[in-house]
Amino acid sequence: MSGTQQSKPLGLKPTFGFGDRLGLATPGHFEACRQQAGPIRGIFAQQSIREMQRTNRTPDDVMNAAINDLKAVGYTGEWGSDADHLKTEKDVDYTAAAGFVFFTIDPSDDVDEQADDYDAATLDQRFAAVKGEVAWLDRYKGQTIQVPDGPEIHFDDTTLKRAAVKYGRAITHTIKLASYIHKVMTERGADYEIELSVDETAQPTTVAEHYIIADQCRENLPDPSKLVSLAPRYVGDFEKGIDFKGDIKLFEASLAEHVAIAEHLGPYKLSLHSGSDKLSVYRSFARITRGRFHVKTAGTSYLEALRAVARHEPDLFRRIIDFSRGRFAVDKATYHISADPDKVPVPAAVADAASLERIYLDENDGRQILHVTFGSVLTDDYLKAEMLRVLKAHPDTHKQVLAHHLGKHLELLREGMMEARDAHATDERHTWETASET
Numbered sequence: 001m002s003g004t005q006q007s008k009p010l011g012l013k014p015t016f017g018f019g020d021r022l023g024l025a026t027p028g029h030f031e032a033c034r035q036q037a038g039p040i041r042g043i044f045a046q047q048s049i050r051e052m053q054r055t056n057r058t059p060d061d062v063m064n065a066a067i068n069d070l071k072a073v074g075y076t077g078e079w080g081s082d083a084d085h086l087k088t089e090k091d092v093d094y095t096a097a098a099g100f101v102f103f104t105i106d107p108s109d110d111v112d113e114q115a116d117d118y119d120a121a122t123l124d125q126r127f128a129a130v131k132g133e134v135a136w137l138d139r140y141k142g143q144t145i146q147v148p149d150g151p152e153i154h155f156d157d158t159t160l161k162r163a164a165v166k167y168g169r170a171i172t173h174t175i176k177l178a179s180y181i182h183k184v185m186t187e188r189g190a191d192y193e194i195e196l197s198v199d200e201t202a203q204p205t206t207v208a209e210h211y212i213i214a215d216q217c218r219e220n221l222p223d224p225s226k227l228v229s230l231a232p233r234y235v236g237d238f239e240k241g242i243d244f245k246g247d248i249k250l251f252e253a254s255l256a257e258h259v260a261i262a263e264h265l266g267p268y269k270l271s272l273h274s275g276s277d278k279l280s281v282y283r284s285f286a287r288i289t290r291g292r293f294h295v296k297t298a299g300t301s302y303l304e305a306l307r308a309v310a311r312h313e314p315d316l317f318r319r320i321i322d323f324s325r326g327r328f329a330v331d332k333a334t335y336h337i338s339a340d341p342d343k344v345p346v347p348a349a350v351a352d353a354a355s356l357e358r359i360y361l362d363e364n365d366g367r368q369i370l371h372v373t374f375g376s377v378l379t380d381d382y383l384k385a386e387m388l389r390v391l392k393a394h395p396d397t398h399k400q401v402l403a404h405h406l407g408k409h410l411e412l413l414r415e416g417m418m419e420a421r422d423a424h425a426t427d428e429r430h431t432w433e434t435a436s437e438t
């Protein structure tokens with residue numbers, strides 16, 4: 001298979017992840033890129049281990065769906081593949097064998113998610129348990145570091161203890177898994193790149209914690225240049241399938257500090273997970289990162305597939321809604337979402353098909369009910385077969401709704417990049433334009 005059909009590392013170029021849980025979305029994803037991406041590169045094969053487990057799909061299924069659909073549209077440009085939320089060496093073997101070249105390390109199971117709430121006594125107790133794993137602590141002890149164009153960070157004892165308790169074991173896990181990825185890809189003779197993601201944790205990553213995580217990666221990864229992306233836990237709420245919740249000005253100010261650290265210790269991109277539908281922050285995310293970003297989406301494409309089903313077979317859409325409502329209480333368990341099904345009318349109470357589409361695909365609570373139950377629907381033999389039948393019978397509708405919806409995402413990101421370029425036209429610092437040439 002020719003090189004142009006294989007995914008490749010995309011370095012510091014602006015990238016957008018198109019998670020496809022069905023294996024039929026790439027035509028619409030590619031069309032969205034064709035219409036709106038500009039210099040943003042598409043990562044057309046992106047699934048987490050969790051998603052593949054929930055949909056009974058393999059890394060080969062995900063990779064081959066992207067390759068075949070890109071070949072079908074005659075695309076010979078560069079594109080990426082993201083083996084997302086990897087936690088173990090087995091996850092690495094499983095996805096590397098399918099040809100993935102971008103590996104998202106997720107050490108969140110080793111993050112102490114209550115660390116910010118510990119009082120001094122509890123913090124000392126927790127610190128005693130991790131002390132043996134954080135020999136790096138002395139490197140920062142008593143230091144005050146002024147990050148160029150960024151925050152002044154004071155590494156006082158409490159800050160260091162809290163960072164050690166919160167991320168100490170996650171740093172160890174990251175270095176170990178990154179070293180294994182390096183070994184596997186070197187043996188395969190394949191280039192690769194890494195993202196570190198702690199986005200799915202309860203408490204925001206402080207600038208001191210970001211600095212320590214990135215500095216330790218720079219010191220200990222076999223090839224630090226392979227760390228092209230980092231997803232801290234940002235301030236604000238990034239719930240699945242709906243727009244950003246929080247103070248945008250606070251988010252922008254915090255993001256600017258994270259960007260300064262990434263430029264100083266990297267450079268590497270900042271990554272935004274659960275990027276689906278975060279339309280209110282996209283322009284500032286692209287502007288403040290100056291186009292040095294990665295955005296990940298997945299659930300929103302599943303919802304657009306349901307929109308295509310709703311438009312052609314409303315009775316099947318009703319059946320999927322009823323089934324999803326029955327599964328919601330169980331499936332919502334691993335997500336941080338605020339949907340309340342009691343606030344959403346059951347399909348039998350909504351006669352009009354257009355109203356049902358609006359309630360369950362354009363309003364927050366309905367979107368989240370359908371979003372988090374994707375795994376149950378896509379592992380129900382009848383509903384999955386019916387959904388695939390309708391989408392295969394109406395590929396143009398599926399492609400059109402995806403291109404329209406994901407196109408809105410890309411358009412806002414591109415506008416933010418243009419704002420950055422205009423604002424920094426005379427700035428000699430690396431901007432997204434030079435990155436996109438490397």
Ligand SMILES: O=C(O)[C@@H](O)[C@H](O)[C@H](O)C(=O)CO
Binds near residue numbers: 019048272274296297
């Ligand atoms: O649900 C998943 O496992 C993925 O969508 C994962 O959350 C991914 O990293 C993401 O944030 C896409 O929106």
